[in-house]
Amino acid sequence: MPAAKILVADDEPFIARSLSYVLQRSGFDVYVAKDGEEAYQLVEKVRPNLVILDVMMPHRTGYEVCQHIRSREDLRAMKVIILSAKGQASDLEEGLPAGADAYVPKPFSPAEIIAMVQDLLGEAAA
Amino acid sequence: MAQTLTPSGSAHYIDRRAVERWHPFLHLYFESMEAGIAELRSLAQQFGETSKPELLRMLHLRCHxxxxxxxxxxxxxxxxLLRRLERQLEKDLVVPGRISAGELIKQIETIASVYRASREMFGKPSAEEETNASGQDPRSR
Incomplete structure (x- = not known):
């Protein structure tokens, strides 16, 4: 079975690079977007199994990318995790109605992310 | 008037358990912080007497x-410290002129100073530590 594809979209290089590393090490095929617009394009081009979206990014927010994914019938199987640095209840209230499958407030640990990804992808996990 | 931040005991507060979890990746964090502080400084130097919304948005996003x-x-x-500056920039986006270029630069230098102290405390993990922690050297990817 080919490795599941994961798109990490975060404008903070440390978060994008470290998440990319731990996910690759866990056997996933990882793509990185540095802003919301690039995430938008890679969602179409790569068709990842799961997308990890930061909320505040240049050009488009993570919520906008999530809403785009959920508005499209052909992308609906895509799992979405929203990351937020705010860690506020308002983020959770906005993130889940946007159609996210899970919401992870920063700070998080690498192990938490891997466990959540594996849980969401189930049998499709790498 | 924007509140000026000064280094204090609380400014150096470190969650050692979190640092241990991320220790193999600290060099990536340090690289990101150094680039980020340089970008904040550069943006602050362009900050004139009048707040420019696009500049403020860029500063706010980087700070965030x-x-x-x-x-x-x-x-x-x-x-x-970064959260407090982020909140001040948020307020300035709503009501421009609350923070001056001088105050902004002073706050960024305080953040840079606390960052240097944090980095000196932990330094860069050795290649051996990184390999042991993750099974592979992240710097080789």
Missing amino acids: GLKGASETVGFKGLAS
Whole structure:
């Protein structure tokens, strides 16, 4: 079975690079977007199994990318995790109605992310 | 008048458990912080007497990203300083002129100073530590 594809979209290089590393090490095929617009394009081009979206990014927010994914019938199987640095209840209230499958407030640990990804992808996990 | 931040005991507060979890990746965090502080300085130098909305948005977004990264790796005091600056920039986006270029530069230098102190405390992990922690050297990817 080919490795599941994961798109990490975060404008903070440390978060994008470290998440990319731990996910690759866990056997996933990882793509990185540095802003919301690039995430938008890679969602179409790569068709990842799961997308990890930061909320505040240049050009488009993570919520906008999530809403785009959920508005499209052909992308609906895509799992979405929203990351937020705010860690506020308002983020959770906005993130889940946007159609996210899970919401992870920063700070998080690498192990938490891997466990959540594996849980969401189930049998499709790498 | 914007509040000036000064280094204090709480500014250096570190969550050692979080730092340990992320230790193999600290060099990536340090690289990101150094680039981020340089970008904040550059943006602040363009900040004139009148607040420019696009400049403020860029400063705010960068500050927000660095705060999230600092919070994640356990540098809580640094994250707190960045959060306070982020909130001041948010207020300035609503009512321009609340923060001056001088105050902004002063706050960025305080953040840079606390960052340097945090980095000196932890330094860069050795290649051997990184390999042991993750099974593979992240710098080789």
